[in-house]
Amino acid sequence: MTTQRPDSPPALRVASYNIRKAVGLDRRRDPARIVEVLAEIAPDIAVLQEVDTRVPPRRAVLSPASMEAHAGLRLLDPSVGLGRTGFHGNTIALAPHIELLDLDAIDLPGLEPRGAVMARLRLPDGELFLVGCHLPLVATFRREAVARLVEVVRGAGDARWLIAGDLNEPRPVGALSPFAEGARILPAGLSFHTRMPRFPLDRFILSPHLTGA
Incomplete structure (x- = not known):
């Protein structure tokens, strides 16, 4: 996805990528393939999901x-002192020209261990509040998580904000309906399942101050 302010020419390339613990369809864990894909995409910002092994001790799968060295991206560590990359499997990677001002993480409600990472970034045309997340599979908990994210972006005040990630919502709007008024919900194309994509689970939700395609 590329995004920009309506009155500003600079565009920003943002990618959302569930790397599925770096395990491919051949069932091999190969982080180098993930890095190669990101190098090819060449995003300014990459929002990543499932960046650890997802089972204790939840080891990081990306170096x-x-x-x-190979993708030109700085991998952030929102693990809140836990000594591993990622928070509930979520993290953000930045190109060198994107300045990180603040980084935080929150738990999201539901039975599944889900969370969101939040970064305040300085871009050439101003600041951006970015939220990266991987929402629950169960619709009830997904709605609860969305309600929490609504509170988070409301807390950003008048700042431009962007929510990106694997939102696990197969319908065009569904549980994301609280964002349907005012914000824009952009699909990232069919992304699930990898072998035969049928659902656009990866989404970008843009504040009214942003445009994107």
Whole structure:
């Protein structure tokens, strides 16, 4: 996705990528393939999901050094002192020209261990409040998580904001309906399942101050 302010020419390339623990359809864990894909996409910002093994001790599957050397992206660590990359499997990677001003993470409600990472970024044309997340599979909990995210972006005041990630919503709007008025919900194309994509589970939700395609 590329996004920009309506009155500003600079565009920003943002990618959302559920790397599924770096395990491919061949059932091999190969982080180098993930890095290659990101290098090819060349995003300014990458919002990543399932960046750890998802089982204790939840080891990171991406190397910050490899990401920087081969994809030109700085891998952020929102693990809140837990000593691993990612928060409930979520993290953000930034190109060198994107300045990080603040980084935080929150738990999302529901039985599944889900969370969101939040970054305040300085861009050439001003600040952006970015939320990266992987929402619950169960619709009831997904609606609860969306309600929490609505509170989060409302707390950003008049700041431009962007929510990106694997939102696990197969319908065009569905549980994302609280964002349907005012904000824009952009699908990222059919993304699930990898072998035979049928549902646009990856989405971008843009504040009224942003345009994107």
